[in-house]
Amino acid sequence: MSSVLSFKIAARDAAARRGLLSTPHGVVETPAFLPVGTQGAVKGLLHRDLHEVGASIILANTYHLYLRPGDDLIARLGGLHRFIGWEGPIVTDSGGYQAFSLSAKRTVREEGITFHSHLDGSLHDLTPEKAVEIQTRLGSDLAAVLDECLAYPASGADARVSMARTLRWAARARRAFLSRPADAINPGQAQFGVVQGGVFPDLRRESAEATVAIGFEGYAIGGLSVGEPPDVMYEMIDVTAERLPEGRPRHLMGAGTPRDLVEAVSRGMDLFDCVLPTRNARNGQLFTSEGRLNIKNARYAEDPQPADPACTCYTCGHFSRAYLRHLFMAGEIAAASLNTLHNLHFYLDTMRRIREAISLGSLETLRQAVRQAYSPRSLDS
Numbered sequence: 083m084s085s086v087l088s089f090k091i092a093a094r095d096a097a098a099r100r101g102l103l104s105t106p107h108g109v110v111e112t113p114a115f116l117p118v119g120t121q122g123a124v125k126g127l128l129h130r131d132l133h134e135v136g137a138s139i140i141l142a143n144t145y146h147l148y149l150r151p152g153d154d155l156i157a158r159l160g161g162l163h164r165f166i167g168w169e170g171p172i173v174t175d176s177g178g179y180q181a182f183s184l185s186a187k188r189t190v191r192e193e194g195i196t197f198h199s200h201l202d203g204s205l206h207d208l209t210p211e212k213a214v215e216i217q218t219r220l221g222s223d224l225a226a227v228l229d230e231c232l233a234y235p236a237s238g239a240d241a242r243v244s245m246a247r248t249l250r251w252a253a254r255a256r257r258a259f260l261s262r263p264a265d266a267i268n269p270g271q272a273q274f275g276v277v278q279g280g281v282f283p284d285l286r287r288e289s290a291e292a293t294v295a296i297g298f299e300g301y302a303i304g305g306l307s308v309g310e311p312p313d314v315m316y317e318m319i320d321v322t323a324e325r326l327p328e329g330r331p332r333h334l335m336g337a338g339t340p341r342d343l344v345e346a347v348s349r350g351m352d353l354f355d356c357v358l359p360t361r362n363a364r365n366g367q368l369f370t371s372e373g374r375l376n377i378k379n380a381r382y383a384e385d386p387q388p389a390d391p392a393c394t395c396y397t398c399g400h401f402s403r404a405y406l407r408h409l410f411m412a413g414e415i416a417a418a419s420l421n422t423l424h425n426l427h428f429y430l431d432t433m434r435r436i437r438e439a440i441s442l443g444s445l446e447t448l449r450q451a452v453r454q455a456y457s458p459r460s461l462d463s
């Protein structure tokens with residue numbers, strides 16, 4: 083079966099690309115940020131809020147949906163889009179990252195990952211083939227291959243073993259993907275290969291070239307934003323992106339800060355997903371045009387200004403820092419919703435500005451402004 087994914091580059095600014103990604107569930111303007119809907123919902127928000135902040139594509143976690151409510155149940159109810167009531171494009175990860183990070187007991191063998199559920203301790207096998215089967219039942223628009231997620235820091239020898247295994251898994255995943263049943267829920271689903279290699283440029287190059295040789299509809303960079311310094315991450319993106327085919331979309335998985343987004347776009351990346359704007363919102367940290375703002379700080383107790391005077395979101399249009407701080411300190415659920423709405427609006431607005439800057443040839447100016455706002459001395463950071 084063939085994917086219907088297409089990617090057209092509309093404008094360039096040095097290595098950055100502005101494009102249109104066509105999926106079975108709609109067209110996405112890139113570079114794009116994907117809010118993370120871990121269990122089929124973006125924590126703290128309703129889908130109508132996502133539409134309001136301009137989200138056109140979301141990411142859901144295969145590990146969580148496989149364990150609960152189960153991919154079989156979701157398939158019986160018509161697939162993930164219908165089950166969660168989201169008509170736009172959905173990306174799913176392979177489940178590997180959570181199997182590594184959430185399970186206290188897991189083992190990696192050539193066959194795949196064996197792990198204990200973080201919910202009830204039950205034992206599960208996740209193989210490259212099974213990760214394809216689960217995502218086929220979910221019916222996402224973009225599915226990721228199973229990769230091994232290396233802890234940071236790791237030795238070069240360990241990173242090489244892990245990278246080579248990820249390549250063998252990628253080849254198995256591609257074979258499984260190409261032999262999906264004809265009556266799959268989303269026959270136009272596309273598959274992304276995932277480049278690994280830790281923080282070692284030669285391993286990243288080798289992984290990129292071999293993953294491209296297998297041949298996927300798109301490519302992701304995995305295993306970054308796991309604790310390495312930002313400049314190391316940017317270097318790994320540099321050496322990887324230049325080896326990925328121009329005409330295919332590129333996804334930086336699990337990153338990042340506003341600065342990471344603009345730095346990665348400048349290096350040729352197109353898609354991003356991260357829990358930072360949503361998770362930090364629930365902890366009272368707001369991303370603003372002037373840097374990070376911790377709403378729980380006492381200095382905001384009587385501050386009548388909106389969280390970000392430059393922001394046009396619902397939260398900033400209606401409420402003061404003093405009220406947002408009060409809601410947070412009182413443990414009101416609305417605090418999580420209002421903060422999340424603002425942070426996602428800020429992230430998606432940043433992506434809109436990035437896309438415009440690429441068209442205008444002014445991405446470097448925007449990059450400097452974001453770097454300044456998110457320097458260690460900015461606002462509350």
Ligand SMILES: [Zn+2]
Pocket residue numbers: 389390393394395396397398399424425427
């Ligand atoms: Zn706002």
